[in-house]
Amino acid sequence: MTPANFIEALHQEIHQTRYGQYPAELYDPIRYIMNLGGKRLRPLMTLMAAYLYTDDWQKALKPAVAVEVFHNFTLMHDDIMDQAPLRRGQPTVHEKWNHNIAILSGDVMLVNAYELLLAVETPHLKRVLARFNRTAAEVCEGQQWDMNFETRWDVTEAEYLEMIKLKTSVLLGFALELGGIIGGADETNATRLREGGIDMGIGFQLKDDLLDVYGDPAKFGKQVGGDIIANKKTFLLIEALQQATGTIKDELIGWLSRTEFDKQEKVQAVTAIYDQLGIREITESRINKYFAEGFANFEQLEANSTRKEMLLAFTHQLVERES
Known part of the structure; x- marks a missing residue:
């Protein structure tokens, strides 16, 4: 096995993941942002962490996609808050459609992430959901701190480090932990x-x-x-x-x-x-x-x-x- 094997499997799983069909205005933006690419670093690390402890790493595929769906949900809503015109060189969802659609599509992405996490085997599911809930809340806390800092000039080094830990780093930590739990660590x-x-x-x-x-x-x-x-x-x-x-x-x-x-x-x-x-x-x-x-x-x-x-x-x- 090499990282390339995991990347190929991950791309196939993302491609075949279904989020919903109608109304099209609700689900088309999800397919759009998920097809914009990106490094896919977090779900890749989930698969590699699972492989540390099991040969059956494929059982981590849907949960790994859940991490990527959640990550893109946060990007969709962050882009609205930042009024960003572009994401990965393409129009952001709220620019291509509108703000209300971007908000609602993002909400459905969060639901989709939970649905994908239900693929985790029962003995581990409650633990995974508890860790995911805590991580999701921390990401929101980090985003709020980041917005608070926009109007402050007295932000300390410690506050900044805590903000980036919550906003960006805890999800990478969860992605690895998720793979480990699924693998049997x-x-x-x-x-x-x-x-x-x-x-x-x-x-x-x-x-x-x-x-x-x-x-x-x-x-x-x-x-x-x-x-x-x-x-x-x-x-x-x-x-x-x-x-x-x-x-x-x-x-x-x-x-x-x-x-x-x-x-x-x-x-x-x-x-x-x-x-x-x-x-x-x-x-x-x-x-x-x-x-x-x-x-x-x-x-x-x-x-x-x-x-x-x-x-x-x-x-x-x-x-x-x-x-």
């Missing part, structure tokens, strides 16, 4: 999978923050400096606001306060401030800390060594990505 190993996934997820988000400023435009896949232009409160900006003093802080606040500016000039000026304050090095250190903690959890897994090595090797590839 005991409580200790299922917890290691979850905690490892959460640590890796935080590291990935911090790396996204870093690449938005320091990434190679040819590899990053989107505009470098977009967070700076939008005054988005990333780890780098929060750290810079805490570290800066005197004229450097005045200059940074000045750029954040301007309503009219040359985008390239602002990106260059704020990046230069980050350079002066050593923000890149601080961020890289924190990224490495979370990745190290994630790998430590995975290394401690009591599982088939060859299969565990595949999970570790695949995760290392994700860590080294630049897009």
Whole structure:
């Protein structure tokens, strides 16, 4: 088995999953967003985690798709809240249809996720549903914190890290834990999978923050400096606001306060401030800390060594990505 085998099986399962038919306006948007692609990282990790503990990893396919459906449900609603025009280079659901349809289709996606989770075998079902409910609530909590931060300039590093943990990382942790539970992992190993996934997820988000400023435009896949232009409160900006003093802080606040500016000039000026304050090095250190903690959890897994090595090797590839 290789990750490619899991990816192929996952794509086939997603393709053949049925969400409903009529009214078309309710179900067409679901098929639309699910066909936009994406990395499918979370359901893939569910399958790989299941394979650690069972040869019958295919029984994790429908639950893995449940994770992806839930993830896309959150994206559909997030896009409404962010008034985002594009998702993966295509019009968002609320732009292609309208806000009300996007809200209602998202609601049905959440129902679909529960239906897919019912494929979990009875001995594990109650435990999985309880963990999913907690995770789903945490994702909503993280989104609310993120929206709260939009009007605050006193967001601390600890608050930001907790926000990204809830908004993005706990779902990766659940995806791995889900696979472990389905495969037959005991409580200790299922917890290691979850905690490892959460640590890796935080590291990935911090790396996204870093690449938005320091990434190679040819590899990053989107505009470098977009967070700076939008005054988005990333780890780098929060750290810079805490570290800066005197004229450097005045200059940074000045750029954040301007309503009219040359985008390239602002990106260059704020990046230069980050350079002066050593923000890149601080961020890289924190990224490495979370990745190290994630790998430590995975290394401690009591599982088939060859299969565990595949999970570790695949995760290392994700860590080294630049897009």
